[in-house]
Amino acid sequence: MEKLNFDGIQDVHLENLKANKIAEGITQYILWEGETKHTAIYQFEENTKLPFIDSHDISDEHIYVLDGVFNDGLKDYKKGSYIINPKGTVHHPQSTSGCVVLVTFP
Secondary structure (H helix, E strand, O other), rough: OOOOOOOOOOOHHHOOOOOOOEEEEEEEEEEEOOOOOOOEEEEEEOEEEEEEEEEEOOOOOOOOOOOOOOEOOOEEEOOEEEEOOOOOOEEEOEEEEEOEEEEOOE
């Protein structure tokens, strides 16, 4: 029988993370950060929009909508949606109703 190996496992809890205000009404919580990659939670208050276009020059971006409705400047994505923005794409993150999204740059 194989033995369990827990070496290197890391965990964080949202309540223990520093809130980074990246724009008016948009808060970022870094869950994990590597050299060119990261995973974060973004909370958008109602009627908020990132004040710049989000471009993906280095890698793909994966977004999972945990709560509310996220909009990329083209389309609304409700809770439970999974979006992949391939390298080279651009979008304009926003929300009229407010939302919480999990974002990873794998």
